[in-house]
Amino acid sequence: MFHHTTQIRVRYAETDKMGYLYYGNYATYYEVGRAEAMRTLGFTYQEMEEKKGILMPVVSLQMRFVRPAHYDDLLTVHTFLKKLPEKFMTFAVEIFNEEKKLVNGGSVKLCFLDAQSNQTVSAPDFLITPLLKYFQ
Amino acid sequence: MFHHTTQIRVRYAETDKMGYLYYGNYATYYEVGRAEAMRTLGFTYQEMEEKKGILMPVVSLQMRFVRPAHYDDLLTVHTFLKKLPEKFMTFAVEIFNEEKKLVNGGSVKLCFLDAQSNQTVSAPDFLITPLLKYFQ
Amino acid sequence: MFHHTTQIRVRYAETDKMGYLYYGNYATYYEVGRAEAMRTLGFTYQEMEEKKGILMPVVSLQMRFVRPAHYDDLLTVHTFLKKLPEKFMTFAVEIFNEEKKLVNGGSVKLCFLDAQSNQTVSAPDFLITPLLKYFQ
Amino acid sequence: MFHHTTQIRVRYAETDKMGYLYYGNYATYYEVGRAEAMRTLGFTYQEMEEKKGILMPVVSLQMRFVRPAHYDDLLTVHTFLKKLPEKFMTFAVEIFNEEKKLVNGGSVKLCFLDAQSNQTVSAPDFLITPLLKYFQ
Numbered sequence: 001m002f003h004h005t006t007q008i009r010v011r012y013a014e015t016d017k018m019g020y021l022y023y024g025n026y027a028t029y030y031e032v033g034r035a036e037a038m039r040t041l042g043f044t045y046q047e048m049e050e051k052k053g054i055l056m057p058v059v060s061l062q063m064r065f066v067r068p069a070h071y072d073d074l075l076t077v078h079t080f081l082k083k084l085p086e087k088f089m090t091f092a093v094e095i096f097n098e099e100k101k102l103v104n105g106g107s108v109k110l111c112f113l114d115a116q117s118n119q120t121v122s123a124p125d126f127l128i129t130p131l132l133k134y135f136q
Numbered sequence: 137m138f139h140h141t142t143q144i145r146v147r148y149a150e151t152d153k154m155g156y157l158y159y160g161n162y163a164t165y166y167e168v169g170r171a172e173a174m175r176t177l178g179f180t181y182q183e184m185e186e187k188k189g190i191l192m193p194v195v196s197l198q199m200r201f202v203r204p205a206h207y208d209d210l211l212t213v214h215t216f217l218k219k220l221p222e223k224f225m226t227f228a229v230e231i232f233n234e235e236k237k238l239v240n241g242g243s244v245k246l247c248f249l250d251a252q253s254n255q256t257v258s259a260p261d262f263l264i265t266p267l268l269k270y271f272q
Numbered sequence: 273m274f275h276h277t278t279q280i281r282v283r284y285a286e287t288d289k290m291g292y293l294y295y296g297n298y299a300t301y302y303e304v305g306r307a308e309a310m311r312t313l314g315f316t317y318q319e320m321e322e323k324k325g326i327l328m329p330v331v332s333l334q335m336r337f338v339r340p341a342h343y344d345d346l347l348t349v350h351t352f353l354k355k356l357p358e359k360f361m362t363f364a365v366e367i368f369n370e371e372k373k374l375v376n377g378g379s380v381k382l383c384f385l386d387a388q389s390n391q392t393v394s395a396p397d398f399l400i401t402p403l404l405k406y407f408q
Numbered sequence: 409m410f411h412h413t414t415q416i417r418v419r420y421a422e423t424d425k426m427g428y429l430y431y432g433n434y435a436t437y438y439e440v441g442r443a444e445a446m447r448t449l450g451f452t453y454q455e456m457e458e459k460k461g462i463l464m465p466v467v468s469l470q471m472r473f474v475r476p477a478h479y480d481d482l483l484t485v486h487t488f489l490k491k492l493p494e495k496f497m498t499f500a501v502e503i504f505n506e507e508k509k510l511v512n513g514g515s516v517k518l519c520f521l522d523a524q525s526n527q528t529v530s531a532p533d534f535l536i537t538p539l540l541k542y543f544q
Contacts, residue, residue: 012443012453013296013436015289017185017343022285023194024167027160028421035420035480045420046480049153058159061242062198071289072443072454106197148307148317149300149432151425153479158421164285171284171344181284182344207425208307208318289457295466296439299432321425330431333514334470378469 004037063106085123140173199242221259276309335378357395412445471514493531
């Protein structure tokens with residue numbers, strides 16, 4: 001299994017009138033979690049798009065909202081890969097608050113799209129290779 | 137079953153560098169869909185919060201992203217209630233583009249929170265009553 | 273002078289913990305105002321980008337926040353062109369609430385960018401022509 | 409003069425179809441800049457709201473967009489106070505990219521609102537005191 005952790009502080013812009021982190025903004029936190037996870041593997045999502053011409057559209061998303069997060073909370077985003085990507089890459093995510101209580105848990109499934117042909121492709125080798133050691 | 141339809145035009149602010157409606161912004165479209173659905177039942181989510189002191193936090197969300205939506209697309213958001221709310225209220229959502237092709241489908245489950253006591257409560261009568269005729 | 277009016281309802285996603293429409297979201301309302309204004313002139317910003325290859329990056333923005341807007345408020349966005357575009361196109365904007373009180377006023381200045389050459393250009397004829405009758 | 413620096417990485421969610429950081433999202437970066445600036449002074453905007461009952465609505469905003477920022481850019485946000493706050497508090501902001509080139513410059517003016525009375529008040533002492541040494 002591959003596991004990565006990053007921290008995100010809740011912005012005022014991201015709260016709603018209930019005083020909560022708006023539920024739609026968790027998708028952005030998931031995005032930051034997986035982008036930072038990929039950076040630790042030695043490449044960036046940005047390079048993958050710009051240099052390799054591979055886009056990763058989201059195929060499905062599911063989330064449970066366990067307790068609210070609030071303005072200025074420093075949240076910890078855990079991002080997990082439980083299996084090697086093949087046609088799809090599925091990230092499991094758990095977000096904890098400063099009291100180490102679970103705020104939100106879920107998963108997001110992405111595919112690989114060749115920007116030139118606009119066809120879905122399998123996970124590219126440059127993504128698989130640095131992941132191999134986590135799945136032995 | 138209760139069913140409601142509203143239209144939303146994709147804003148530039150809501151697109152991402154792929155040229156797609158960003159996946160996190162669908163949650164906002166779901167929100168608009170259910171707010172407009174409730175308005176047709178004779179009350180607003182705003183009144184429910186301000187006058188009745190009932191908040192509706194989101195408990196869970198699931199979505200499939202079937203095909204991308206793009207800037208300036210006029211999307212049609214279908215919002216369904218397939219059963220009367222009790223402790224929870226679950227909206228099913230389907231979003232179609234101008235070619236009547238499915239863009240996104242999913243569901244969102246909310247609970248009822250008494251703002252004063254901060255306790256979850258059952259669906260209030262003023263919400264159940266106008267829905268009864270759809271479930272006979 | 274060219275003048276156009278559109279309406280936008282404040283979404284929950286756009287509010288902040290103060291219960292106000294978050295100040296950064298007015299920029300999106302300005303965007304919707306000018307996009308709808310251009311649509312009444314017989315073309316869309318979307319076509320301008322996709323068919324004509326002209327992008328319109330924002331050069332400067334100024335805003336006064338006169339009174340707060342709140343969730344579910346139906347705001348009226350007035351968009352004005354006070355002179356014909358040349359190298360720049362400046363939209364003046366005034367946003368009013370349902371009590372016809374001014375919520376926000378400001379202006380936004382954009383330039384024209386040829387997507388192919390990445391060079392700024394003058395306002396294209398297809399934009400000037402339908403505007404001429406408003407400036408005689 | 410008081411000066412503070414923080415870094416923000418551009419999220420995919422914040423880009424638009426031009427591939428730029430969307431112009432409305434700079435307001436959020438300004439917010440993060442001033443929140444982090446206040447944190448270094450020994451208190452948080454969050455405490456100011458929750459414990460002191462002082463809100464800080466934005467009164468005016470102006471920005472110049474000098475060059476685009478892109479996805480994954482690590483931006484440096486400089487936040488300046490050029491004078492002690494009185495009835496208003498004005499932050500000047502300059503945002504630089506990794507090549508140390510100016511991306512955006514502007515200023516934002518806020519007032520102080522007593523949440524209980526809903527009246528504007530002068531800058532509170534707990535805010536002035538830690539700032540005094542920067543203005544001698």
